[in-house]
Amino acid sequence: MSRLGQPRSLDDTTAWRGAYAPYDLVKELCTAIGVITLLAVLLTVLFSSPDDRPSTIAQWSRQMPVDFATTVTAELDGTSGTAKYGPPYNQNGPGQHIAFIHLQKWLGVSHPINTANDFVIDPLKSIPANPAVHSAIAVYLAAPANNQAAWTAAYAKALEKASAGADGTVTVAAGNYGPVATITNSLLALAQSGGLDGDLLTSRQFYQTDYTKPLLFMSDGGLLAERAQAQHLLGTQWGMMNETGSYPGQVWLWLYTLPYQIEPFKSSTNADALVMLVMGILSLAFICIPFLPGIRSLPRRIPLYRLIWREHYRSDHL
8 A cells, every 4th residue: 555545556667757867887887996996905005914025045044144054063963953853854853742642753754854965965966066065075974973973063163153254154263173164164155145945945846835944944043033033923922923014913812822831831842732732622612512511501690691682581481
């Protein structure tokens, strides 16, 4: 029925007898696209996260040549973090575990890495027409293990008081370092030229997407730790980040970072495994809330809950 009480016409196809106005659909479409494009560009400039450049071995060797040389020595004698880590890179460490659960050992070595060969010897062997480097490598490999350890230990000790020149070279006091000084300085020069980044990415696959080796090599030095500290991402700084820059931070991950700041997780060598176990138990408990008697009905005992759902409770008692 119409507002005046008369039946409404069933014919809705009556021709429009009012005025007409011109309407350019193409013009409106182009205007809308232009405005949206302008807003997208403007908002991207104002609110997008910064495009920080990635860290490279070349950058590390140029900015921190002494730290680079110290790391090379540790890779040679097997005392670096990667060399002693254990699975999935080698069998030189037990890996993290929880009681009888040894996930790293059970999964085994999936990315075999010999730090001396993969990070130092093999890249230097790829340098053509350099008899001095190849001779130093041959002498080092032919020497007994105790001689190799003595050379690297002496050179590592000398690096504690080393100085870096303006040209990026490292100067140490004279000593009996065997071929270690030649090997280290040659790898430093290769890294500063940018060649070592490419050498550590060489693999059999067509696309070079496996950055495991360069990342592990850099993590044994001080570059990544220095960058993490500047962006508050060290384990002692509670940092969490989705993208480069200081935002958007993962505030909801505070629960994951909290255990790392308290005992027994803080001082445990199995902190990652323990935190994973705790978070797994908490997540399982959260999933099971609808099935736990007493806990699932707990919200109904809260006055605010009943206030919010008052209409539901009223209709339920009708």
